[in-house]
Amino acid sequence: MTLIDSRPGIKAAYAALAAETGTFIDADLAITRLGPPLEQELAHWFPDDQIQPVGDRYRELYPAHAIGPTPALPGAHEAIAAVQQYGPGGGAGAGASGVAVGGRAIVVTAKHEPNAKLHLEHLGIRPDAVIGWLWAEAKAEALHEYGASVYVGDHIGDVRGAHTAGALAVAVATGPCDADELREAGADVVLADLTEFPAWWRGYVADLA
Structure with a gap:
């Protein structure tokens, strides 16, 4: 989080993904581990063979759920x-x-x-x-x-x-x-x-x- 505080938006996107897939994702925990590629976080919640398609779906959901709630950081x-x-x-x-x-x-x-x-x-x-x-x-x-x-x-x-x-x-x-x-x-x-x-x-x- 250098330019933006992406935590609120990412949390909302994970909530949407969890609701759609029926898979539990601890979004509060996930947003403490931001930085590495998305696939590293998804590996905590999904089997290996689902990570790529789930990642693609997350990115599709992201604009509708994550852009609005995300503020710029001070400075x-x-x-x-x-x-x-x-x-x-x-x-x-x-x-x-x-x-x-x-x-x-x-x-x-x-x-x-x-x-x-x-x-x-x-x-x-x-x-x-x-x-x-x-x-x-x-x-x-x-x-x-x-x-x-x-x-x-x-x-x-x-x-x-x-x-x-x-x-x-x-x-x-x-x-x-x-x-x-x-x-x-x-x-x-x-x-x-x-x-x-x-x-x-x-x-x-x-x-x-």
Whole structure:
């Protein structure tokens, strides 16, 4: 949960999925484990041979149930604007997972890309690009492609992705991993939340000058 607090929406989507399939899903527990791909969570509730079709159905249900209840986190709009306004000509990324740095603000997330875009459009968050379906080290693919030198995320998987890409790992303690976990995972910078990001970013860019 870097730019958005997806917990209310995901909880609603799981409730709809449980009602439709007749399978118990502890949605309150599931939303404490956000970050990894959906299939990892579904494996706790469904047999292996059902995970793919159930995952497809969840993603179909998601827009109707998850977009409306999901708010932006404090500082989300300002963080994107700071990168776009004060970028050094490189790029920054954020995960929705997270945000990346380099003159352009890109969002790289494990979410189903169309649903990630729906969230951002609904909330008026306008990054320069949105790349979905990438988790942890795999996020380095997009970070390399867009030349991101900084990646902002809320999970230890985001820290690994940043380091795999050779980017600075900036972590915000607004997701399932607390500040100590993020530091232990090797985050280069740990912020309480995105409201602290614009000031940090301006200092970072100034130091590059």
